[in-house]
Amino acid sequence: MSFALKKTKMPEQSPEVRNKNFCEVALGYSDDDAILEARRCLQCKTAPCRKGCPVEVDIPAFINQIKQGDIESSNLIIKSTNALPAVCGRVCPQEEQCEKYCVLAKKGEAVGIGRLERFVADYARVHGEVLNAVEFAANAQRVAVIGSGPASLTVAGELAKRSYKVTVFEALHLPGGVLMYGIPEFRLPKDIVQAEIANLGKLGVEMVVNSVIGQTFTVDELLDEEGFHAVFIGTGAGLPHFMGMEGENLNGVYSANEFLTRCNLMKAYQFPAYKTPIHVGKNVAVIGGGNVALDAARTALRLGAQKVYIVYRRSEEEMPARREEVHHAEEEGVDFRLLTSPLSIASDTKGWVTGLKTLRMELGEQDSSGRRRPVEVVGSEAELAVDTVIIAIGQGPNPLVQATTTGLAVDKRGNIVADAETGETSRMGVFAGGDIVTGAATVILAMGAGKKAATAIDAYLQKLKTAQACSV
Numbered sequence: 001m002s003f004a005l006k007k008t009k010m011p012e013q014s015p016e017v018r019n020k021n022f023c024e025v026a027l028g029y030s031d032d033d034a035i036l037e038a039r040r041c042l043q044c045k046t047a048p049c050r051k052g053c054p055v056e057v058d059i060p061a062f063i064n065q066i067k068q069g070d071i072e073s074s075n076l077i078i079k080s081t082n083a084l085p086a087v088c089g090r091v092c093p094q095e096e097q098c099e100k101y102c103v104l105a106k107k108g109e110a111v112g113i114g115r116l117e118r119f120v121a122d123y124a125r126v127h128g129e130v131l132n133a134v135e136f137a138a139n140a141q142r143v144a145v146i147g148s149g150p151a152s153l154t155v156a157g158e159l160a161k162r163s164y165k166v167t168v169f170e171a172l173h174l175p176g177g178v179l180m181y182g183i184p185e186f187r188l189p190k191d192i193v194q195a196e197i198a199n200l201g202k203l204g205v206e207m208v209v210n211s212v213i214g215q216t217f218t219v220d221e222l223l224d225e226e227g228f229h230a231v232f233i234g235t236g237a238g239l240p241h242f243m244g245m246e247g248e249n250l251n252g253v254y255s256a257n258e259f260l261t262r263c264n265l266m267k268a269y270q271f272p273a274y275k276t277p278i279h280v281g282k283n284v285a286v287i288g289g290g291n292v293a294l295d296a297a298r299t300a301l302r303l304g305a306q307k308v309y310i311v312y313r314r315s316e317e318e319m320p321a322r323r324e325e326v327h328h329a330e331e332e333g334v335d336f337r338l339l340t341s342p343l344s345i346a347s348d349t350k351g352w353v354t355g356l357k358t359l360r361m362e363l364g365e366q367d368s369s370g371r372r373r374p375v376e377v378v379g380s381e382a383e384l385a386v387d388t389v390i391i392a393i394g395q396g397p398n399p400l401v402q403a404t405t406t407g408l409a410v411d412k413r414g415n416i417v418a419d420a421e422t423g424e425t426s427r428m429g430v431f432a433g434g435d436i437v438t439g440a441a442t443v444i445l446a447m448g449a450g451k452k453a454a455t456a457i458d459a460y461l462q463k464l465k466t467a468q469a470c471s472v
């Protein structure tokens, strides 16, 4: 059997147009594109692609329905295991997940599984998909879910489908976690995220926003006083790391977290229609080499910066960002200063940033992460003339819930210790998953953890019910 070696091309806005607007970069497949791409799938009996999907989407089955032109059925297949397909189709690192295992990848490019998933989810949304409401028994057990990122949304959806009453408590004014406040509009439109979350509402999930657990209620209070039978903690990794270098508190220095939150969640790019302003200078240096750094750099370009640098101390090969994002950023004009390590930030007499002092690096021996360690080149100090510096070197856990919950074990980084297969923590009835357990990772790994935790919470609540019935 012969098949096209390359994926059907994804239509995109051209780089010189898109780097000045916040509209989505990738425009999505047409019906014809989708059918063409679906036909590339060989419908392998063993479906090796499925082992790369943490939420176990039945990939050949949903693609087969696209081939038949039955998109509603395709959507039902995806939705039976994945509550956020329009999100996953856009931001899953598919090349490291499902597509990595596609047999076609051995000779050419894998089937565009993510692109097809996005096509189906978008079609279903536009054509008004029908979701069956869940009936709750009057005595349905109650589950509190803390945080509303992909781990929590998955737990909430899975448990609602099993007829538990789920309440999600979110500290911010909109649910979605990083999907709302971190990943920019031009990669993941916010109305699409909210539409997927609204579907959970149709399943009976209650969302309580502006509610900081550890302040509004503690986990102990939720279990002992507020009538919840189990708690899931999915509070993510939202606390930005800094480098501790000179000049980090100058005017014009942001953490990527603040910069992106202002832009995405508070819609600063639409100031003054929205009330949050954002200052971005003419020349911007973003420190870091992950997705967060690239998102900040591409956002700065769209806010009008004339020159945007990525300053990263290793080479492109070691960059943790997705290749696709690096390629998009290069196309849009981001200037990559690789093998360059920041030393300190320089300022004028009024405390505004005027430059980033750097040092050139070369790659030495492999370190414990398996990557070659950057080594300083003596005498290579230089200064990049910039007026804004954005620090994107990683995030850690917010300690509030851990500090206010009795008997909850944490590791030396402050992440919650939880069983990788069940999400069980050291506290009975309390489960955890996503970035708060693993450290900053990916949407689909958080969702996979949420799925496993939902199964374990279901088993725990059934046991609890039986024990309570026996003791009456």
Ligand code: FAD
Residues within 6 Å of the ligand: 091, 092, 093, 146, 147, 148, 149, 150, 151, 152, 169, 170, 171, 172, 176, 177, 178, 179, 182, 183, 184, 211, 212, 213, 214, 234, 235, 236, 237, 238, 260, 291, 292, 295, 398, 400, 401, 433, 434, 435, 436, 440, 441, 442, 443, 444, 446
């Ligand atoms: P989060 O999404 O972090 O959500 C946690 C939620 O908990 C937040 O809404 C927070 O406000 C809330 N919360 C915290 N404390 C409390 C409290 N005490 N009470 C109530 N609520 C609380 N991954 C990908 O797969 N692909 C990408 O392209 C990608 N790009 C990224 C870009 C950026 C800028 C960032 C920051 C991350 C990106 N990631 C990407 C990583 C991915 O978004 C995360 O791994 C994922 O969102 C983790 O999900 P989570 O559910 O664990 O937590």
Ligand code: SF4
Residues within 6 Å of the ligand: 052, 053, 054, 055, 056, 057, 059, 082, 088, 089, 092, 094, 097, 098, 099, 113, 114, 117, 444
């Ligand atoms: Fe692939 Fe992600 Fe979809 Fe799973 S959810 S099939 S990993 S794109």
Ligand code: SF4
Residues within 6 Å of the ligand: 040, 041, 042, 043, 044, 047, 048, 049, 050, 059, 060, 101, 102, 103, 104, 111, 113
């Ligand atoms: Fe289709 Fe690739 Fe999965 Fe085979 S491995 S079923 S070709 S997506």
